[in-house]
Amino acid sequence: PILGSTTKASSFKLLLKWVVNEKEYIWFLKFDICRASQLLAIGTLDGQIQVWDLRHHMHNPSVDFVKLKNPNSKAKISRVSFNYDGSILVACSDDSRIFIWKQIVGWSLISDQKTNHHIGMACIVLLVFIISIVLSISINAITYRPVVLMHGVTRNASDLNEFAGWINETYSGIYVISVEIGNGADDSFLLTMNRQVELFCNTIRADPHLQKGFNMLGFSQGSLIVRAAVERCSLPVYNLITLSGINEGVFGVPNLQQLPPDFRKLISEFAYEKAVQDVISVAGYWRDPYQLDKYMSRCQFLPDINNELAVRNETYKMNMLKLNAFVMTYSDVDEVVAPSLSGWFLGYKPKSMDVETWNQSRQFTEDLIGLRTLWDQGKIYRFTSHVS
DSSP: OEEEEEEETTEEEEEEEOOOOGGGOEEEEEEOSOTTTOEEEEEETTSOEEEEEHHHHHHOTTSOOEEEOOTTOOSOEEEEEEOTTSSEEEEEETTSEEEEEEESSSEEEEEEEEOOGGGOHHHHHHHHHHHHHHHHHOGGGSOOOOEEEEOOTTOOGGGGHHHHHHHHHHSTTOOEEEEOOTTSTTHHHHSOHHHHHHHHHHHHHHOGGGTTOEEEEEETHHHHHHHHHHHHHOOOEEEEEEETOOTTOBOSHHHHTTSOHHHHHHHHHHTTSHHHHTTOGGGGGBOOTTOHHHHHHHOSSHHHHTTOSSSOOHHHHHHHTTOSEEEEEEETTOSSSSSGGGGGTOOBOTTSSOBOOGGGSHHHHTTSSSHHHHHHTTOEEEEEEOOO
16 A cells, blocks of 8 residues: 555655555555544455554654454454544454454454354444444443552552552553562562562462453562563563663662662672672662673673573563563653663663663664564553653
8 A cells, every 4th residue: 555645636745655465465444534543454355454553654664563463353354443542443354253452552452253144244344333433432341451560669569559549540440459579668678689570470370360461560670570570470461561660770879769778888889799689689680880790790680681691591582572562661850760761771881871872772782682673563662751
């Protein structure tokens, strides 16, 4: 297809051009009416639906479209229809199936129904259109994926109760759990990161509400716990969110202000000593740009989950690539995390206090945990917050 915009009937501007092969033969083209969403859905002969975000592709045409496919969708897609804001996509196929997809962060299949063959294709197409309108009004009838929350260092699970309340108010009936590890605030810095990840995974696996998949959010230190859980424990996580994350570790005084005074000197001067690594959580992600050799050889946590070691763990990368979406945020007025851009996997350059750039960092160029692949697939979403 060739997509274009025009101001006059005789004037067209080429925006995108996509050459398809025989197996991706296009059957139906539907451009969303809602200007706010600017989504384009394409149904194909083999039961696929391809969704294009035109705003995204205008700026980065090399990024691929999103393919929506499930095992039951094998026949030709005959109709697609968005709801009013582009958050719901309804489709029908020639074998009389109706599929409903929902977009929060990425797309997820929420309904797959087989209709009566005798009602006729025209009726099914009309039904798809009606469903798209009804879902615009009665969106609360949808069953949402559970949400798992993990708090930061020197905090408790209850500190995220207000956040959990916002989710419950927005998505009626959703299951939300804020995980506690040990006794909370004290164990958040007196247990090693490796031990905290182990206990976190045990809690998730024991919860019957989470066995069929869930979305997961970690705040600050919790961002490392949730990501390590994805990599190491192969949990059925759909969307991963790291809020004010410390994905590339921390270095500097601001982060230490959260710890009791007696522990600050241990980290600032002896972070890579075994006695400190074995006791204090922050030591596990303390990344000193002036001692990167010690960081690589002695730090017991971050070099491993960031896949920086000589022998890489391909399971970590494989599990990250299973994500539907990876959302990462940082605060441009952060008074604790240094560098604040650690939330975007950007740390200090070797022997410098200058921060790396996204496409030149080792994490990106070497695709250590799959960030470059996720980026190329359009699965990474980066946001900046403005709160301390």
